[in-house]
Amino acid sequence: MRLFPFPRASHPRLWDDAASLPHAETVAALIARRRNSARPRLGQALSILHAESGGGSACLLELEALRAAPGLLARHGLRFVSSPLHADILLITGDGCRNLTSAIHQAWEVMPGPRWAIAVGDEAAGDGLLHGSYASTGNMEDIPLDLVIPGSPPAADTILSGLRALVAANADPV
Numbered sequence: 001m002r003l004f005p006f007p008r009a010s011h012p013r014l015w016d017d018a019a020s021l022p023h024a025e026t027v028a029a030l031i032a033r034r035r036n037s038a039r040p041r042l043g044q045a046l047s048i049l050h051a052e053s054g055g056g057s058a059c060l061l062e063l064e065a066l067r068a069a070p071g072l073l074a075r076h077g078l079r080f081v082s083s084p085l086h087a088d089i090l091l092i093t094g095d096g097c098r099n100l101t102s103a104i105h106q107a108w109e110v111m112p113g114p115r116w117a118i119a120v121g122d123e124a125a126g127d128g129l130l131h132g133s134y135a136s137t138g139n140m141e142d143i144p145l146d147l148v149i150p151g152s153p154p155a156a157d158t159i160l161s162g163l164r165a166l167v168a169a170n171a172d173p174v
């Protein structure tokens with residue numbers, strides 16, 4: 001009994017002789033050029049800490065849709081982390097309820113520099129439905145926001161576009 005029931009392919013291989021193979025130096029130069037051209041566009045791989053500060057959780061659903069796409073964030077040099085010690089970006093959603101404001105401030109203080117803060121959605125920007133209520137403090141003014149992504153909730157592709165714009169604006173020139 002044969003393991004492979006089909007006969008060997010009779011068509012010629014792409015490279016029949018070693019002379020037609022690309023040189024190792026050429027391949028290494030192409031890889032280096034590709035890496036150097038992607039670096040200004042993407043910068044370094046940035047780590048994101050998501051801080052949900054109360055609210056309707058509609059922005060949270062859009063973030064989960066963004067996280068669920070396999071390899072989408074990694075393709076753009078982004079990843080989510082669970083510790084503020086490893087984070088570069090603080091992604092704030094929600095309206096800033098009283099019980100979570102101090103935890104978000106503590107996370108911001110222990111994040112190493114350089115660091116960025118992003119408000120996702122109208123609630124985090126201070127224009128939400130619960131803004132000004134008894135449960136909402138709106139006490140996020142001392143965290144300097146580098147980017148506000150508007151919407152109630154913003155779509156997942158809008159959030160990704162905002163993150164890519166932040167990475168592109170802060171990328172190191174080659």
